[in-house]
Amino acid sequence: MATPPDRDRLGEFDIIARFFAPLATDPASLGLTDDAALLHGEAGKDLAVTTDTLIEGVHFLSSDPAETIGHKVLAVNLSDLASMGAEPMAYLLALSLPEHDPAFRSADWLGSFAAGLQQLQEASGATLIGGDTTGTPGPLAITITAMGRVPEGQAVLRSRAREGDLLYVTGTIGDAALGLRLLKDPSLSGDWNLTDDETRFLIDRYRRPQPRTGLARVLRHHANAAIDLSDGLAGDADKLCIASGLGARVDGRRVPLSKAAAKACKSDPSLLPALLGGGDDYEILAAIPEDRARAFEIDSQRPGVPVTAIGSLHARLPTQAEFIGLDGEPISLERRSFSHF
Template identity: 45%
Template sequence: MAAGDSGEDKLIARLFGSVATHPGALGLKDDAALLAVPPGHELVLTKDALVAGVHFFPDDPPASIARKAMRVNLSDLAAKGADPLGVLLAFAIPPDMDAAALEAFAGGIGADATLYGAPLLGGDTVRTPGPFTVSITALGAVPTGQMVRRATARPGEAIVVSGTIGDSALGLALRLDPARSGFAGLDSASLDHLRDRYLHPRPRLALARPLRGRASAAMDVSDGLVGDLRKLLSASGVAGTIEASRVPFSAAARAAIAAEPALLETALTGGDDYEILAVMPDHEVSAFSTFATAAGIGVSVIGHTHEGEGLSVRDGDGAELTLARGSFSHF
């Protein structure tokens, strides 16, 4: 962390210094952090940046922005079968960000660092004339050779997703147009659920270890289920077929889609799910589900891979669904 002499610099040093309790952070008072990687392990590294007005709403609560930035990175670690070691945080502060917002942001980073065992190790704070911008680098560890890759899916295996799909994209649709028909009949708990899933991804770190040695390939669903599955299949050189009726939806999502069928496509192709998408042999699904259930996470088989190329999405009658867009673009 750059520690200057201004009052704001001192505030930042105090706020984040109190968050950075890991000994390798050196109290954020050195030029670098120090980290031991467990013997027999490799590092898994990911770095995602978020920009106000692009990846989150500028008026989202600062603690929620912090948690989203942490979680989208931790979600990548989970999908790769990695256990978190820590994070580095850089953020660019716009002129209108006040001390209360900085404190709330630091609090969100600290809360998730504790919740997910991903200590803040270091980083940098800069000013910007532009929007609030956050960049996190997450470091994880896997036993050497056991990172779960994206391009290694095999044919003839189950296509599996964790949790529920589409809540976040529906939460975003709700934020953008609360008056649309799909949301008119939902109760306030359902609306809150959708909004919360958009604001607060849930990185499936409890699934990291169960994925290792079990999944032939995995990724996290960040840009939409259909688009991300297409990427995984294409990278692996295999084809896949999924059934829309087997894609797991929350009660809130089901109600919204029932009221406005066009929202099915939003749910299947919208982004920010941060669920695990994995390919594994059918005989591994039961053990994987058992681990997931123990962690309170649902697992659904939505289809299978096979020789060939491309992705088929079938409706309940086995007919091909045509989706106008395969992947998510940020608003």
């Protein structure tokens, strides 16, 4: 007996009601049943708005679990809000599901994808307020638009760094770039002498970036400028330099590496430039006035965000970041950033 082909394939309105309406806990969403969401204006607050698209095979791998895909697409948007000093409030989800593959319309896949969103929205305070679900003849593609609130005039821009500011970076750099390499070639794990736990750690850093939402308030209080690291530390540092009209000197030896990344670099020292120019860190690079540096370090401890001073900003230098290596000489970076374009 033939099984009806659409038996396990859920329709658009079933999907919204079953998997996405439970994420729409704010009245602004109007239950995901109207033409638009409706946010109340708030005097004395600015609204930061950002949008990012992730596409299967470009920004994540076909083999990535649905749950980490849901997590990642929200995380990369929340990372932009954090670097602006904004508190996450709401997001819209535009989901394009491949027509050719019924797996993407199964309760398994959708439930897992929604669970990835759910965990991060609970951790961050942002809720789903709207969206669009469509079929596509192409790969899975997801666009999220996220909104966050900032007290009026306190948003942290890329362009306001000043001469003499110290450059701080959160967390560790390059883990995601290594995780992506490990997913593409599992034999590297042995080449780099990594334990299974270390391999899993690096892969998880690629699949499940942690937006630095907890640092938003600290950045508002102390940072002159900040940028989130999506395309690679070197290239994103260049962007901050260009926007602020300053040059940066970064001590490559101070760039914080995880234990796993340090081990991989020890096995293969040629990896270091790849870590500095690799994407998907979703850490934050911030310009902190020298007299605020100590307070910034202390205040970052409360949300539990590790921060490391890696360099400083200078006028009368080319508007880019120069990385100094172990030998005191500039590190040559063939690729300063990772392009998804």
